[in-house]
Amino acid sequence: MAGFVAASKPESASREARMAWVLDLLEQQLHHHSGGPFAAAVFAGEALAPLAVGLNRVEATCCSHAHAEMVALAAAEQRVGSYSLAGASCQLVTSCEPCAMCFGAIPWSGVVSLVCGAASEDARAIGFDEGARHPQWQQQLAQRGVAVQTGVHRDRARMLMARYAAAGGTIYNGMAGSAVPARMPA
Numbered sequence: 001m002a003g004f005v006a007a008s009k010p011e012s013a014s015r016e017a018r019m020a021w022v023l024d025l026l027e028q029q030l031h032h033h034s035g036g037p038f039a040a041a042v043f044a045g046e047a048l049a050p051l052a053v054g055l056n057r058v059e060a061t062c063c064s065h066a067h068a069e070m071v072a073l074a075a076a077e078q079r080v081g082s083y084s085l086a087g088a089s090c091q092l093v094t095s096c097e098p099c100a101m102c103f104g105a106i107p108w109s110g111v112v113s114l115v116c117g118a119a120s121e122d123a124r125a126i127g128f129d130e131g132a133r134h135p136q137w138q139q140q141l142a143q144r145g146v147a148v149q150t151g152v153h154r155d156r157a158r159m160l161m162a163r164y165a166a167a168g169g170t171i172y173n174g175m176a177g178s179a180v181p182a183r184m185p186a
Contacts, residue, residue: 019115023095023157025053038095040052042073042091042093057174060064062167067102069094091112097123099130099133100130100133103141107145112147117151122161126161127165
């Protein structure tokens, strides 16, 4: 994935171009079978240049919180050398609306806006448990200073998730269990 990121940039400054770039990154992940059907990126500054990317790494890292959004936010914070992105005018662009865990991390991260592709119901439709999230989650983020845009390239994002499921990709869930049994240390 590093080669893709280094060799490409969004075609324009529009949120649609940023989402298309994130979905291109997700297509690379699916092509290489290197993680779950989710991708995210943090864009920074007035130009909203790519700062960090995150791919879903739950299975690869045996880490339930290695969601694409969490990985992207952590990488961005490490890159700026702070536990907060406040003041850097950052936008999180993610292939799907946030699950309950990622929703909780967004206002703490310091991003000022969130752009989402697929809807939570699209993830649930292929079997993912998105967790309990307040029905007014977008308004809650807005009250905390995070502007939200949903449904950007939703059809393409939904199609990529469906392709992952149809190819036999693991649907891992906290509530519904996991396709791989937990391994206890010896």
